[in-house]
Amino acid sequence: MTVNELTRGPALTAPVSGAAIEPPKKRRTGSSPLAAARGLIWVLPAVALLAVFVYLPLAQNFGFSVIEWDIYTGTQTFIGLENYQKIIEDPVFWSALVNNVWYSIISVVFQVCGALVLAALIESLRSDRWRKAFRVIYFIPSAISLTVAGLLFYFIYEPRLGLLNAALDGLGVGELGQAWLGQENTAIFAIIAMSQWQGFGYCTLLFAVALQRIPSELYEAAAIDGVGPVRRFFSVSIPLVREMTGLMMIVTVSGAFQVFNEVMVMTTGGPNNSSQVLGTWLYRSGFVRNDFGYAAAIATAIFVVTLALALAQLWISRKRRVEW
Amino acid sequence: MVKRTTVLGVIGSTFVWAFLLALTVVVLYPLLWMTLNGFKTNAELFGNPFALPVELRWENYANAWNRGVGDYLTMSALVTITSTIATVFIGAWAAYGLTRIKIPLSRTILIIILAGLMLAPTVALIPLVRMFQAMGLYNTFWALLILYTAFRIPFTVFLIRAYMMDLPAQIDEAASVDGASRARAFWQIILPMCKPIIVSTVILNVLFTWNEYLFAMVFTSGGDFQTLPVGLTNLMAKHGTEYPVVFAGMVMAAAPMVLLFLVGQRYFIRGLADGIGK
Numbered sequence: 001m002t003v004n005e006l007t008r009g010p011a012l013t014a015p016v017s018g019a020a021i022e023p024p025k026k027r028r029t030g031s032s033p034l035a036a037a038r039g040l041i042w043v044l045p046a047v048a049l050l051a052v053f054v055y056l057p058l059a060q061n062f063g064f065s066v067i068e069w070d071i072y073t074g075t076q077t078f079i080g081l082e083n084y085q086k087i088i089e090d091p092v093f094w095s096a097l098v099n100n101v102w103y104s105i106i107s108v109v110f111q112v113c114g115a116l117v118l119a120a121l122i123e124s125l126r127s128d129r130w131r132k133a134f135r136v137i138y139f140i141p142s143a144i145s146l147t148v149a150g151l152l153f154y155f156i157y158e159p160r161l162g163l164l165n166a167a168l169d170g171l172g173v174g175e176l177g178q179a180w181l182g183q184e185n186t187a188i189f190a191i192i193a194m195s196q197w198q199g200f201g202y203c204t205l206l207f208a209v210a211l212q213r214i215p216s217e218l219y220e221a222a223a224i225d226g227v228g229p230v231r232r233f234f235s236v237s238i239p240l241v242r243e244m245t246g247l248m249m250i251v252t253v254s255g256a257f258q259v260f261n262e263v264m265v266m267t268t269g270g271p272n273n274s275s276q277v278l279g280t281w282l283y284r285s286g287f288v289r290n291d292f293g294y295a296a297a298i299a300t301a302i303f304v305v306t307l308a309l310a311l312a313q314l315w316i317s318r319k320r321r322v323e324w
Numbered sequence: 325m326v327k328r329t330t331v332l333g334v335i336g337s338t339f340v341w342a343f344l345l346a347l348t349v350v351v352l353y354p355l356l357w358m359t360l361n362g363f364k365t366n367a368e369l370f371g372n373p374f375a376l377p378v379e380l381r382w383e384n385y386a387n388a389w390n391r392g393v394g395d396y397l398t399m400s401a402l403v404t405i406t407s408t409i410a411t412v413f414i415g416a417w418a419a420y421g422l423t424r425i426k427i428p429l430s431r432t433i434l435i436i437i438l439a440g441l442m443l444a445p446t447v448a449l450i451p452l453v454r455m456f457q458a459m460g461l462y463n464t465f466w467a468l469l470i471l472y473t474a475f476r477i478p479f480t481v482f483l484i485r486a487y488m489m490d491l492p493a494q495i496d497e498a499a500s501v502d503g504a505s506r507a508r509a510f511w512q513i514i515l516p517m518c519k520p521i522i523v524s525t526v527i528l529n530v531l532f533t534w535n536e537y538l539f540a541m542v543f544t545s546g547g548d549f550q551t552l553p554v555g556l557t558n559l560m561a562k563h564g565t566e567y568p569v570v571f572a573g574m575v576m577a578a579a580p581m582v583l584l585f586l587v588g589q590r591y592f593i594r595g596l597a598d599g600i601g602k
Contacts, residue, residue, distance in 0.1 A: 036426055036427055039426065040427050040428065042420055042421025046477050047433060055440075057450075061447060061450060121343070122344065140351065140585070143578075144355075146537065146553075147537055147553035147557065148574045152354055155567070156354060166372075166374065197351070206596060257444075258444045258446055260446065260537070261537040265557060278446075279538075296451075299446060299447045299448075303444065
C-alpha cells in the first residue's frame with residue numbers, strides 16, 4: 001500500500017467542499033487540526049481494543065517469562081532467563097517442536113503442492129458446473145470445526161468401531177490395522193492426516209481463484225504452440241501463481257506452528273506426550289502444571305517463529321504488488 | 325481453450341476424473357458416516373461400521389439436544405451474533421476513518437491495526453487469563469465477546485478498507501455538498517455501498533467464531549456456559565459411551581456452517597480470495 005492510496009479519497013474532497021454552495025459549517029472546514037483530530041473517533045474503538053487485549057498481553061508475556069509467580073502468596077521473583085534455560089533442557093519441548101515441524105512439512109506437501117495440482121486439475125475440466133461442484137465439495141470439511149473433524153477422526157481411527165481399520169480389513173490388508181491414536185509412533189501422524197483432510201479444500205479453493213485470474217490467452221497461445229497440458233501447468237500456471245504459492249506456504253507453516261484444537265480433541269498430547277505440539281505443551285504447562293512463567297516462555301518461542309513467518313509473508317506480498 | 329483429442333488426452337482425462345471422484349468419496353463419506361451414525365444404536369455402531377441404520381432414531385438428536393447441545397448451540401449463536409456485529413461495525417468505522425477522511429497519524433494507526441494480523445493468539449494467552457481474572461470476566465460470556473472482537477478486528481479492517489479505498493472520491497464530495505455530516509455519510513452512503521464486502525466479512529467472522537476452540541476452552545470451560553466446540557468435548561467426556569448421541573451432537577454443530585457456506589458461497593469465496601491477496 002502506498003501513501004497515495006491512503007489519502008486518495010479525502011485529499012480530493014476536503015478543500016472544495018461546501019464553500020461554493022453554502023456557508024461551511026465549522027467542523028467541515030477539514031483543515032483545522034481540531035477537526036482532523038475529531039476524525040480519530042472513527043478509529044478509536046478498534047485501536048483501543050487492540051491495544052488493551054492484543055498488544056498489552058503480548059508485552060506482558062515477555063515479563064511473565066522472566067518472573068516466578070507464587071500463586072498462593074502472590075509474590076513475584078525475578079528469575080531472568082531461567083525459564084528459557086528450562087525450555088532448552090526440556091525433551092518434551094523439543095519433541096513438540098519436531099511435531100510442529102512435521103506438521104508444517106506434511107501440510108506444505110498436501111495443502112500447498114497437492115492443492116495447487118488439484119486446483120489445476122479442477123480448472124482443466126471443461127464443464128463449468130463440475131468445476132464449481134468439486135471446489136465446493138472439497139471445501140466442506142473446512143466449514144466444519146476442527147473440533148467436529150477431530151472427534152470424527154477420533155472415531156474413524158478407533159480400533160473397534162472405526163472406519164479405517166474396517167476399510168483396511170475390507171481391502172484384505174487387515175493386519176495393517178492398529179490403534180492409530182493410541183501409539184506413540186503413529187498418534188501425531190494420524191492427527192496430521194486428519195488435518196490434511198480438513199484443510200486441503202480451503203487451499204484448493206484459493207488456488208482455483210488464483211488460476212482463474214490467469215488470462216486464458218496465455219494457455220491458448222501455449223496450446224497453439226503445441227504445448228501439452230502438463231507442460232502448460234509447469235510453464236504457465238506455476239510461474240503465474242508463484243506469489244500465491246509463497247503466501248500459502250507461509251500461511252500454512254504459520255498455522256502449523258499454532259496447532260492446538262485438533263491435538264487437544266484427539267489425544268490431548270498423549271500417549272506419553274508423544275503428540276504434544278507447542279500450543280498444547282504451553283497449555284499443559286500453564287493450566288495443568290500451573291507453571292505460568294514456563295508457559296509464557298513457550299509462548300515467546302511461538303511468537304518468534306510466527307513473527308518471522310509473518311514478516312516473510314509481508315515481504316512476499318510487497319514484492320508481488322510491484323510485479324503484477 | 326483449444327480442443328485436442330488424442331489417445332493420451334482421453335486416458336489422461338479419464339484418470340483425472342477418476343481421481344477427482346475418488347477424492348470426493350474420501351471427503352464426503354466420513355461426513356455421511358457421521359450423519360448416519362447419529363441415527364444408530366450403540367449395538368449397530370459396533371456391529372458393522374459400514375451398515376446403514378436400521379431405522380432413523382431421531383431420539384438421538386433429541387437426547388443430544390437435552391444433554392447440553394441445545395445450550396451450547398444457543399451460546400454459540402449468541403457469541404457469534406454479538407461478536408460479529410461488534411467486529412464488523414468497529415472494523416467498518418476504522419476502515420472509514422482510515423480511507424475516507426483525513427486523520428492525524430493515519431499511517432501509524434493503519435500499521436498498528438494490520439500488524440495484529442501477524443500475531444498468534446496463543447502468545448497472548450497467559451497474560452489474557454490473568455487480565456480477565458483480575459477484571460472478574462473469566463468464565464463469562466463477556467470474555468469471549470471481547471476477545472473475538474479484538475482479535476478479528478485486524479482482518480476485518482483489512483478486508484473492508486481495501487473495498488472502501490476503491491469507492492470513488494466523488495461520493496464523499498456529493499455527500500458533503502448535500503450537507504450530510506460524516507456520520508450520516510458513513511451510515512447512509514458509504515456503509516450501504518460496502519454491502520458485498522460486509523456480507524463476506526460477516527460470513528468469515530461467523531465461521532471463525534462458531535468454530536473457535538482455544539479461547540472458548542480456556543476462558544469458559546470452568547463456567548456455566550460453553551460454546552459448541554467446548555461443549556462437544558464435554559458431551560464426549562460425559563456421555564462418551566453413547567456414541568450415537570455424540571455423533572448427533574457433532575452433526576448439529578457442523579450443519580449450520582455447512583449450510584451457511586453452501587448458501588453464501590459466492591460472498592465467501594470473494595472474502596477468502598480478497599483476504600489472502602487480490
